[in-house]
Amino acid sequence: MKRNGRTLATTVPALGLVLSLTACGTTVSLSSTSVTGSGKIDTGACPATATTAVTADTLVLGTSGPLSGTYAAVGATTRAIQAYVDVINEQGGLRTKSGTKKLRMVTLDDQYEAGQVQKNVHELVEKHGVSAVVGLVGTANAKAVQPYLNQQCVPELFPLAGSASMLSKRAPFTSMTSTYVDQGKAIGEFIKRHHPHATVAALVQNDDTGNDAMLGVEEALRGSDIRVVAKESYEPTDADVNSQLTTLAASHADVFVDLALSVKCTQSLSLLKPSSWRPAILTDSACSAGAVAAAAADDVTRSLYRTNVAKASSLAYGGDPDFQLFHRALESRGVNPGDGELGWLNFQFALAAIANADPLSPVGIAESAFSLPEDAPIGFLEPGIKLSSGLGTAAIGGYSLDKWDPAHRQFVPTGEGPVPVS
């Protein structure tokens, strides 16, 4: 009893002190900051470092990616970026409007965990004073640091994420190359062009990746004769998509829009093998060449098309200097080129933004990222794809629908030219 009384005597006042200190704060909803006017960022709320031009010979950039853990394989994109930095420095540096600058890339491991990405980005900004954070991997990870980077006025350049919700005029320090909505629009336009009276069946991953892309498909198909006759969704954590495929196959639709991600894409293609359904298949960047090849479904994939933006095909671009540089750089560092394409391309966008920035300050780089000129040097981009500029829009203004070549296990341009989306 005596002991319990003493317990109360010490615990209750301590609890009271903490409660009173806790209660004296105010919960305040965040309002938007850094609004724009005529293409310039309002820097009123930015720290002084954000508007200070870099005068040193070296520009410090930062990135974070899954170099270890369950998703370490995805870290190939981060290693591709480091390989690109090495190439630039070996060539003497990056030519910018403020002179040639060597690049120093601070690379941190986040194990694909948003909490760790936040820690890393805090470290990059506060400890290393980076001028921009480039090539973050994953929508959740890129979104987790978006408010902080926009508050600190540090550009978040071209993360490997595709959620349209990240693009906003209220987040001018975030720039993106492409969105899943735009890829969906390109798929929809392709269907209108080649199958104007088709019936469509769709498999959608129930998250930003799949839902955004389906939104784009439906937007593009609106007002056409094309009907979506079956739509099945699955959760990212579902073990398989068997039941969904059974339902979709029963629809015998002319076109199958396969918006499944990675392994589920492989499964969906593989599951078509025993069925008699042989639709034209359209997919987006969520289904990589590796995922299609793993399905080993040559009979099914003869009429498979995927949205594409990079010079990834050795058949079409084997002699292209940008393709060769990319392959040489990655292979010499032990990175599989097939896993590093988007990391390389997105970093090329970031380099173009930095090279074009005037002044070469974090704010200048952010402004440059959403106003890239049409002739910006993005050598790894498929020919004919126009750049789009402006706050709240992705930088890529169109997509090629490349055809799967089962013999060579790669997507190959059809020569038809890209489908514009904006």
Add this chain to the structure above:
Amino acid sequence: MNAGVPPGRTGTRAVNWSAAVVVLVLALALPALLPAFELSQAGSAVYLALAVLSMNLLTGLNGQLSLGHGAFVGIGAYTVTILVSDHGWSYPTAFVAGALLASAAGVVVALPALRLRGLYVALTTFGIGLVFPTLIQRFSSWTGGTGGKPVTAVYVPPSWLGLDIAQYAYVLSVLVLAVCLLVVHRVKGSRAGRLMQAIRDNDLVAEGFGVVVPRVKVATFALSAALAGLAGGLFALQHRFVSPGDFGLTMSIQLFVGMAIGGSVSVAGAVLGGMFLEYVPEVTERVGVPALYTPVIYGLVLALIVIFAPQGVVGLWHRLFRRRAAEVPAEPRPRTPELAVSTEKGAE
């Protein structure tokens, strides 16, 4: 005042309390001493310490193993995020709601676990840790799904404190941790704590002495889950963004490692465990060990701890301290588990 307590022990207790007060004062002074990034690291160590403390209570004090505590941390974090961002709740009330919801989830997990022991309880909780990210994705309209959910409100300190938002979040986290450490310490020495320990040491004997084992086990699980939920609330307060990946099995296993390394029966061990989890990956990277090998280092350290210091760093410290202070009569040592794993007998 301390009738019946040996003088040596009274002195040790006074030293311990003085040290605790000094550490608390130092921790509260950090916002004035550290730059923002280092302070955010210290803040992470604080909520990790609270999460490890919740494991200490469950495993160290009561002998129940959990490999899914990341889920309870996640419940607290998501509750605070949703209530503050979507429903306009204030942070303090959302913290309470988060702790209560996590506690309720703890009761739900504890009830079936009553029929199991040792590693079988661990496997049940392992399932909870495994399924939690899936649940978050199932309820994506509330939780933001795989894309995560930002906390769209900040907790602004009163101007007289002279702190910015991040500093205030840190100070509150330290105070919450301090109170929770005090509560667990007091529980440990209370009648309830002795009941928990009796069950840990031998539940059949405890039952024979009239202890209502299921009730104590469920209550311990509920309290432990509430502390984990509170840690999740602090996570949301500091990070202002939650995503399923943050509360997966990796976190659960890290918390287990933190508990084993700090010492499962000591509240100070929880603080050491939290610091280990926050700072060791950074230190290993600094000395040139690639991040890829961090889990290997965790495993190695864990193996060394189990072999050479089964009561964790705090237990090792006590052992060394006692050896040196041989002239001080040793206090009677109650039977405590080394790691709770070793005290359990498996399912019956």
